[in-house]
Amino acid sequence: MNIQNLxxxxxILPNYNHADYLASRLESIYNQSYQNFxxxxxxxxxxxxxxxxxxxxxxHSKTSHFIVNKINSGSPFKQWQRGLSLAKGQxxxxxxSDDYCDLNFLESQLQHIQQRSLDVVVAETKVVNKDxxxxxxxxxxxxxxxxxxxxxxxxxxxxxxNVSSIIFKKSLIKDAFRYTxxxxxxxxxxxxxxxxxxxxxxxxxxxxxxxxxxxxxSTLNSKGLNYLINYYKxxxxxxxxxxxxxxxxxxxxxxxxxxxxxxxxxxLSKAEKLNLKYLLMRLKYxxxxxx
Numbered sequence: 394m395n396i397q398n399l400x401x402x403x404x405i406l407p408n409y410n411h412a413d414y415l416a417s418r419l420e421s422i423y424n425q426s427y428q429n430f431x432x433x434x435x436x437x438x439x440x441x442x443x444x445x446x447x448x449x450x451x452x453h454s455k456t457s458h459f460i461v462n463k464i465n466s467g468s469p470f471k472q473w474q475r476g477l478s479l480a481k482g483q484x485x486x487x488x489x490s491d492d493y494c495d496l497n498f499l500e501s502q503l504q505h506i507q508q509r510s511l512d513v514v515v516a517e518t519k520v521v522n523k524d525x526x527x528x529x530x531x532x533x534x535x536x537x538x539x540x541x542x543x544x545x546x547x548x549x550x551x552x553x554x555n556v557s558s559i560i561f562k563k564s565l566i567k568d569a570f571r572y573t574x575x576x577x578x579x580x581x582x583x584x585x586x587x588x589x590x591x592x593x594x595x596x597x598x599x600x601x602x603x604x605x606x607x608x609x610x611s612t613l614n615s616k617g618l619n620y621l622i623n624y625y626k627x628x629x630x631x632x633x634x635x636x637x638x639x640x641x642x643x644x645x646x647x648x649x650x651x652x653x654x655x656x657x658x659x660x661l662s663k664a665e666k667l668n669l670k671y672l673l674m675r676l677k678y679x680x681x682x683x684x
Contacts, residue, residue, distance in 0.1 A: 400483045402430040402499055403457075403563070405476030407469055408447065408490035409437040414604060415446040421493040423455060427500035430486075431457040433476045438465040443490075457481070470572055470579030477566050485563050491604045492557040501599035502560040509540065512591035513561040515553060516601040530554050530603050532595070540594035543584075548635075548645060549652055551581040552588070558601035565591060571634060577620075578627050585635070613656065618665045621657045622674050628653040629681055647682045654678045 404422055408415065422432060432455050434447055444461065451459045458479050466472060473487055484503065488494075495501075498516060506514040518530035534543065534552035543552060553559060565587040572583035613621065629650055636646040658666075658675075665671060 399429045402484045403480030403482030404432045404486045407435045407472035410439045410441045411490040412441040412443045414491040417493045425499045433458045435472050436461045438462045474573045487556045489557045494601045495599045498599045505596040513593040516558045517597045518558045518601045521602045555603040625657045
């Protein structure tokens with residue numbers, strides 16, 4: 394191991410009702426080959442047996458914080474923010490509680506980020522369920538090459554599909570603050586706020602395992618009218634904030650809004666398109682694209 398100065402990594406584990414997966418996740422964190430880290434354990438008022446599992450690590454020498462919410466926050470991104478506010482490391486790893494990774498994850502990621510002078514590094518990501526590895530996650534940011542600077546060319550896509558797969562410099566979070574206002578797309582907003590114009594690369598020398606059991610939370614085809622309308626509203630608000638802040642121009646704003654309106658519109662039935670909520674959304678959409 395030859396990692397410059399053995400820099401501290403802050404590992405944020407936000408959990409809600411993932412008792413079935415916590416043991417393997419925690420083992421994959423605390424048994425890393427690279428050991429200069431702190432772990433911030435956050436539980437968002439779980440109703441399963443999560444606390445009995447997390448409590449086993451409460452007094453571990455690597456655990457710097459063990460915080461249990463008395464009331465559910467309703468947002469994983471508020472948990473991200475809480476962890477980030479407590480983090481003391483030079484690097485951040487948000488390790489989602491239902492995923493896991495190889496035991497050389499931290500060591501390999503840090504070597505990669507330092508050898509290539511990166512801001513963000515993304516591990517090879519495999520999709521898993523309870524029984525097996527089912528595929529590979531293709532992060533949209535790497536459609537054309539495995540190392541690049543994140544520019545507005547990627548604004549239409551969520552660049553990274555699994556936060557557990559990345560390590561990034563803590564210094565990047567200074568510009569990330571709006572993402573906690575979003576319940577559905579906070580990760581996408583965070584990446585734009587923190588990683589825009591930063592250097593990112595794929596690391597194929599270690600693996601992150603992204604759990605998807607049945608229908609993914611992000612699978613729109615399984616969602617109802619109210620969810621889809623809120624999904625569009627969040628995307629429109631995100632684009633509008635970026636436009637008003639002069640981070641995108643009117644052409645990119647319209648392209649973005651059209652993309653997500655169509656994504657929602659194509660998933661609604663004829664009956665749902667007669668609903669007043671949808672009609673109001675559609676009316677606002679036509680006003681939005683005139684910007």
